[in-house]
Amino acid sequence: MRFTKFGLTTLRDTPSEAEIVSHQLMLRAGLIRRLASGLFTWMPMGLRILRKVETIIREEMNKAGALELLMPAVQPAELWQESGRWDKYGHLLLRMKDRHEREYCFGPTHEEVITDIARRELRSYKQLPVNFYQIQTKFRDEIRPRFGVMRAREFSMKDAYSFHVDQASLEEGYQVMHEAYTAIFNRLGLEFRVVDADSGEIGGSRSQEFHVLADSGEDAIAWSDDDDFASNVETAATLRPNGKPAAPTLQMERISTPNTRTIEDLTTLLKVNSSQTLKTLIVEGDDQPVALILRGDHELNAIKAARLEGVAAPLTMADPAAIRMATGCEPGFVGPIGLDIPIYFDHATSAMSDFVCGANEIDTHLTGVNFGRDIDTPQTVDIRNVIEGDPSPGGKGTLSIARGIEVGHIFQLGTAYSAAMNATVQDQDGKDVVMAMGCYGIGVTRIIGAAIEQNHDERGIIWPEPLAPFDVVLIPINMHRSDTLREAAEVLYTELQERGLEVLFDDRDARPGVKFADAELIGIPHRLVISDRGLEAGELEYRHRRDDDSRVMKRDDALNLLFGSTLKLQSADS
Numbered sequence: 083m084r085f086t087k088f089g090l091t092t093l094r095d096t097p098s099e100a101e102i103v104s105h106q107l108m109l110r111a112g113l114i115r116r117l118a119s120g121l122f123t124w125m126p127m128g129l130r131i132l133r134k135v136e137t138i139i140r141e142e143m144n145k146a147g148a149l150e151l152l153m154p155a156v157q158p159a160e161l162w163q164e165s166g167r168w169d170k171y172g173h174l175l176l177r178m179k180d181r182h183e184r185e186y187c188f189g190p191t192h193e194e195v196i197t198d199i200a201r202r203e204l205r206s207y208k209q210l211p212v213n214f215y216q217i218q219t220k221f222r223d224e225i226r227p228r229f230g231v232m233r234a235r236e237f238s239m240k241d242a243y244s245f246h247v248d249q250a251s252l253e254e255g256y257q258v259m260h261e262a263y264t265a266i267f268n269r270l271g272l273e274f275r276v277v278d279a280d281s282g283e284i285g286g287s288r289s290q291e292f293h294v295l296a297d298s299g300e301d302a303i304a305w306s307d308d309d310d311f312a313s314n315v316e317t318a319a320t321l322r323p324n325g326k327p328a329a330p331t332l333q334m335e336r337i338s339t340p341n342t343r344t345i346e347d348l349t350t351l352l353k354v355n356s357s358q359t360l361k362t363l364i365v366e367g368d369d370q371p372v373a374l375i376l377r378g379d380h381e382l383n384a385i386k387a388a389r390l391e392g393v394a395a396p397l398t399m400a401d402p403a404a405i406r407m408a409t410g411c412e413p414g415f416v417g418p419i420g421l422d423i424p425i426y427f428d429h430a431t432s433a434m435s436d437f438v439c440g441a442n443e444i445d446t447h448l449t450g451v452n453f454g455r456d457i458d459t460p461q462t463v464d465i466r467n468v469i470e471g472d473p474s475p476g477g478k479g480t481l482s483i484a485r486g487i488e489v490g491h492i493f494q495l496g497t498a499y500s501a502a503m504n505a506t507v508q509d510q511d512g513k514d515v516v517m518a519m520g521c522y523g524i525g526v527t528r529i530i531g532a533a534i535e536q537n538h539d540e541r542g543i544i545w546p547e548p549l550a551p552f553d554v555v556l557i558p559i560n561m562h563r564s565d566t567l568r569e570a571a572e573v574l575y576t577e578l579q580e581r582g583l584e585v586l587f588d589d590r591d592a593r594p595g596v597k598f599a600d601a602e603l604i605g606i607p608h609r610l611v612i613s614d615r616g617l618e619a620g621e622l623e624y625r626h627r628r629d630d631d632s633r634v635m636k637r638d639d640a641l642n643l644l645f646g647s648t649l650k651l652q653s654a655d656s
């Protein structure tokens with residue numbers, strides 16, 4: 083591709099609308115352009131990358147025996163009413179009406195449509211197992227679209243759905259997808275981890291997420307250094323501490339703490355560690371507010387808490403008026419002693435002694451509080467997020483925590499949809515059985531943002547080679563002043579393409595500095611510079627995007643190096 087024919091505009095300055103580096107670089111390198119909130123155009127440069135991601139996904143899905151199809155993006159409301167999700171899915175669902183006032187949605191996912199296909203097409207166990215997939219545009223009306231294509235409203239997903247005669251076959255099919263996903267993310271050249279996950283609105287039993295590791299990731303993931311435990315922090319269990327708390331050394335005292343409403347204010351005033359304090363959170367309940375009590379330095383886990391009996395789901399913090407009404411006390415001074423609403427204590431509180439908590443009276447706290455003496459020793463539950471260094475719930479080792487970007491999610495749905503929509507086949511004995519189902523998503527467009535989060539420097543993107551829009555950028559120096567150079571550059575451009583490389587030929591009449599800066603911004607893995615001086619000596623200058631310096635090499639040596647490394651890459655892929 084000739085730069086002058088590619089219609090590419092790069093931006094020098096960081097666009098102010100972009101919060102994170104991948105979004106900034108995607109705009110600056112001309113990969114995408116924003117149309118409206120959460121809606122993006124894939125420009126020619128960006129689309130090249132998107133197509134590469136799709137190709138790798140397709141090849142691995144096909145290899146795993148999945149069948150590609152393409153379902154409509156627009157789906158009739160009746161199917162969603164049948165599955166019960168028309169009401170449950172809420173505001174994420176973009177609903178619309180046609181000229182006959184019939185209701186539809188723009189598909190955020192396709193369980194209903196594929197289950198409808200399955201119940202019409204599949205009659206016998208002999209047709210199972212089967213796995214259908216598509217690569218298609220989804221729409222989810224996200225509350226906060228952000229980070230460019232990473233949390234967009236319209237985005238591309240690869241979604242696959244498998245159908246099975248029983249749970250055992252589903253588990254096998256799920257394992258096949260686990261392996262296919264592992265192959266896909268390996269081929270994409272990304273550093274990733276697979277973790278146990280919450281099944282969310284989709285429902286079902288087992289589910290795992292594939293996360294690209296990056297500091298900007300919206301999720302926290304935890305894994306053990308000594309067993310195979312790996313989980314999204316959303317669902318990672320915490321253990322009840324072993325043994326009893328230390329014996330009390332202090333008397334309980336009522337102390338004045340004016341305007342001290344937060345744990346931070348409290349620890350500053352009393353000069354204690356936040357792990358010595360109790361934090362009492364009041365949340366909405368089914369019929370009355372509920373108190374959730376944690377160690378002051380721990381964070382509440384909303385998913386775990388919403389599953390407790392009597393607690394409203396999704397978890398909603400009570401507003402100040404409701405707190406006053408339920409506790410008779412100002413927010414910030416609530417504590418468990420004498421509190422007359424349902425209370426849940428987190429496991430970690432059971433190891434505490436001589437702690438500080440609210441006194442249920444304005445501007446007052448209690449210090450030196452102990453279980454078994456000042457308040458009954460409570461039953462405890464798991465309602466906090468795991469933290470670095472916690473013992474592994476798997477039984478061995480301790481947990482490490484990192485940030486991740488969810489790029490894939492695989493589920494064993496079981497019969498959640500097939501039962502609701504009556505999708506059955508005849509088994510060996512001629513009996514009708516409800517099919518077991520799995521579903522498997524990959525955020526095709528999100529992968530590109532995630533890849534950049536993981537692979538960039540202060541000058542721009544550093545593409546993993548399988549994703550790069552071009553293999554090599556060819557930069558002639560001052561070609562517009564030298565016919566000899568122009569000819570040599572054209573010959574080289576043709577040769578590189580004939581040997582199978584995707585080449586961006588920077589044929590602009592621009593300063594070398596501008597060309598170098600753009601090549602680095604776009605992140606093309608290999609760079610060849612050709613100049614009059616080099617030509618005389620029969621030399622080219624080669625540099626890999628990850629190298630610190632360029633190397634002046636004999637023309638053949640440079641080309642051998644280039645073909646060598648790109649060939650190696652191609653054979654590793656096949």
Ligand code: ATP
Pocket residue numbers: 191222224231232233234235237239282488489490491523524525526527528
């Ligand atoms: P998230 O938790 O990030 O909202 P999700 O769990 O709701 O995602 P799934 O239903 O599991 O998403 O969808 C499959 C994949 O689609 C996700 O793993 C993710 O990579 C991608 N995806 C989901 N929502 C978006 C979005 N708003 N923009 C881009 N990609 C998305």
Ligand code: MG
Pocket residue numbers: 291488490491
């Ligand atoms: Mg998910």
